Amino acid sequence: MDATVDTRLRFVPQRRETWLARLFDSKAFLVTLCMLPTAGLLIVFLTYPLGLGLWLSLTDTTIGQRGSYIGLENFQSLMDDPVFWNAVWYTVFYTAVATAGKFLLGLWLALLLNHHIPLKAFLRAIVLLPWIVPTVLSAIAWWWIYDPQFSIISYVVVDVLHLRDHYFDFLGSPWPARWSLIVANIWRGIPFVAITLLAGLQTISPSLYEAALLDGASSWQKFRRITVPLLMPILSVALTLSVLFTFSDFQLVYAITRGGPFNSTHLMATLAFQRAIPGSQLGEGAAIAVAMIPFLVVATLLCFFGVGRRKWQQGGGND
Amino acid sequence: MTEPTVITAEEEFEVIAGKSNDRPEQLSWESRTRRVITVYIPLALFLIVLLFPFYWMAITSIKPDYEMYDYKKYNPFWVGSPTLENIRKLLFETEYPHWLMTTMGIATAATFLSVGASVLAAYAIERLRFKGAQHVGLAIYLAYLVPPTILFIPLATLIFQFGLFDSPIALILTYPTFLVPFCTWLLIGYFKSIPYELEECALIDGASRLQILRRITLPLAVPGLISAGIFAFTLSWNEFIYALAFIQSTEKKTVPVAILTELVTGDVYQWGSLMAGSLLGSVPVAIIYSFFVEYYVSSMTGAVKE
Numbered sequence: 001m002d003a004t005v006d007t008r009l010r011f012v013p014q015r016r017e018t019w020l021a022r023l024f025d026s027k028a029f030l031v032t033l034c035m036l037p038t039a040g041l042l043i044v045f046l047t048y049p050l051g052l053g054l055w056l057s058l059t060d061t062t063i064g065q066r067g068s069y070i071g072l073e074n075f076q077s078l079m080d081d082p083v084f085w086n087a088v089w090y091t092v093f094y095t096a097v098a099t100a101g102k103f104l105l106g107l108w109l110a111l112l113l114n115h116h117i118p119l120k121a122f123l124r125a126i127v128l129l130p131w132i133v134p135t136v137l138s139a140i141a142w143w144w145i146y147d148p149q150f151s152i153i154s155y156v157v158v159d160v161l162h163l164r165d166h167y168f169d170f171l172g173s174p175w176p177a178r179w180s181l182i183v184a185n186i187w188r189g190i191p192f193v194a195i196t197l198l199a200g201l202q203t204i205s206p207s208l209y210e211a212a213l214l215d216g217a218s219s220w221q222k223f224r225r226i227t228v229p230l231l232m233p234i235l236s237v238a239l240t241l242s243v244l245f246t247f248s249d250f251q252l253v254y255a256i257t258r259g260g261p262f263n264s265t266h267l268m269a270t271l272a273f274q275r276a277i278p279g280s281q282l283g284e285g286a287a288i289a290v291a292m293i294p295f296l297v298v299a300t301l302l303c304f305f306g307v308g309r310r311k312w313q314q315g316g317g318n319d
Numbered sequence: 320m321t322e323p324t325v326i327t328a329e330e331e332f333e334v335i336a337g338k339s340n341d342r343p344e345q346l347s348w349e350s351r352t353r354r355v356i357t358v359y360i361p362l363a364l365f366l367i368v369l370l371f372p373f374y375w376m377a378i379t380s381i382k383p384d385y386e387m388y389d390y391k392k393y394n395p396f397w398v399g400s401p402t403l404e405n406i407r408k409l410l411f412e413t414e415y416p417h418w419l420m421t422t423m424g425i426a427t428a429a430t431f432l433s434v435g436a437s438v439l440a441a442y443a444i445e446r447l448r449f450k451g452a453q454h455v456g457l458a459i460y461l462a463y464l465v466p467p468t469i470l471f472i473p474l475a476t477l478i479f480q481f482g483l484f485d486s487p488i489a490l491i492l493t494y495p496t497f498l499v500p501f502c503t504w505l506l507i508g509y510f511k512s513i514p515y516e517l518e519e520c521a522l523i524d525g526a527s528r529l530q531i532l533r534r535i536t537l538p539l540a541v542p543g544l545i546s547a548g549i550f551a552f553t554l555s556w557n558e559f560i561y562a563l564a565f566i567q568s569t570e571k572k573t574v575p576v577a578i579l580t581e582l583v584t585g586d587v588y589q590w591g592s593l594m595a596g597s598l599l600g601s602v603p604v605a606i607i608y609s610f611f612v613e614y615y616v617s618s619m620t621g622a623v624k625e
Binding site for chain 1: 358359365368369370372373375387395432435436437439440449459462464466468470471472473475476493495499503528529553556557575578590593596604605609612615
């Protein structure tokens with residue numbers, strides 16, 4: 001008892017002793033001090049590089065040589081570059097298909113995990129593994145799964161099930177390679193969507209379903225009229241993040257195909273890297289990276305407001 | 320079931336409510352089958368698909384070469400004579416231990432830097448409530464939406480100008496660009512959950528604001544600090560593009576980059592060592608994660624909800 005009184009009393013005499021103590025009690029000083037590290041880091045390594053990237057895209061900088069201003073020349077040459085347009089097209093396709101796949105399967109997995117099942121916490125934990133493990137490392141595992149000679153999928157389909165008579169060539173030609181990458185991306189993204197939506201499902205009050213049951217609603221009606229509208233807020237945030245990070249994906253493609261075969265699987269990010277670092281055309285790489293920005297902005301606005309407005313139309317709470 | 324079972328309305332209600340002890344067998348069998356088909360089988364399929372690549376990684380890394388490349392003679396899903404040869408090669412014939420230490424060091428330093436900066440920023444935004452705090456919070460959230468893939472080219476030139484190219488410090492300083500926004504948002508959420516009254520009491524008792532932060536707010540925010548730390552550590556461990564672009568010499572590479580650029584040589588891939596390297600590179604993250612899985616899940620969903 002005495003000890004607690006002592007420490008409480010000890011606060012008092014320390015107060016306002018020196019100019020230093022007074023300084024640390026001034027709110028303006030404290031705010032500046034607290035924001036300084038974050039502001040410094042983000043301005044120097046995020047805001048400034050963003051601007052610098054815009055500037056670089058207007059120059060012909062190469063590695064080791066300071067470039068000069070060349071206007072929109074980089075963009076003009078990209079306009080006539082079929083490899084660039086192919087990358088733009090594949091990036092959009094990759095994002096659309098992979099996001100749709102992730103959300104459909106992720107929602108299904110979330111609904112399954114929302115049942116009363118044994119070992120629920122354990123299942124929830126191991127389901128997250130593909131999301132936790134470094135993407136490049138799991139991508140290497142997929143690379144091995146897609147191996148032309150020793151693919152385990154080919155082995156099962158050809159030698160065990162006898163459904164085909166020759167092995168799949170997953171990464172050797174453009175379309176199979178594109179789909180293989182999308183499958184690997186969906187595999188990696190399902191856990192994030194499932195666990196996020198599961199958290200959303202658990203906030204929905206069971207009494208709503210009970211009320212619907214009394215009113216004679218079918219399970220589809222319950223899903224359509226209760227689950228979906230109440231999931232919308234969390235869905236819109238998860239969708240925005242997922243679209244953003246799928247669009248700017250780099251690791252998976254770089255690890256599995258490096259853009260090949262015949263540049264058919266280049267995403268804008270991998271193309272920017274290839275032109276800028278191994279190709280040492282920093283200006284051109286920066287122009288490709290800058291070309292991603294409008295897509296990112298539109299995708300973000302579309303997901304956020306598109307889904308957000310539907311929530312508002314359905315009379316969801318304004319939380 | 321030969322004779323038809325007559326179910327009274329009362330019994331049917333009990334079946335629906337799931338309370339009946341002697342339910343008609345047919346109904347219970349039906350519902351159990353239905354449950355198996357609609358819940359357990361899809362769930363099992365999901366688990367198999369989600370976990371198979373890890374199983375495949377693990378089993379490949381302990382297979383001897385003659386088993387790995389001969390599916391006709393040896394069942395590929397099992398290993399006849401497990402060997403540690405691949406792991407031994409990895410640990411003693413490559414610089415793998417070195418890469419592990421480098422990655423660990425960089426991830427730890429970046430984590431402390433980011434969590435430190437984020438705690439102060441989150442405290443200022445959520446608790447000091449200065450003018451424009453909301454806008455600053457929004458700006459930090461927007462910073463989280465800027466993907467590293469559009470930043471790495473200008474950052475590379477910046478790193479070069481600073482003379483930090485090929486130095487681990489470059490990574491320690493650039494990782495906070497995605498760690499700080501995320502941790503700040505996570506911690507703002509945590510600070511919100513701490514009652515403001517506690518700080519008011521301390522203010523009345525004559526504590527200075529720094530004392531309040533140190534003795535009241537921070538101890539209460541420890542769970543938040545832990546989850547921010549785990550997130551920051553796993554995100555830096557997994558980071559790839561900056562490490563690929565800013566580091567050149569073999570001995571300074573991080574694990575994900577080194578496996579892809581140093582172990583993949585020529586046309587013949589050493590799949591055994593590659594898989595062993597991937598497995599060992601995943602283990603530290605998996606261990607940290609398994610200790611803090613509850614924090615991880617709650618903060619991941621919490622951060623999305625914010």
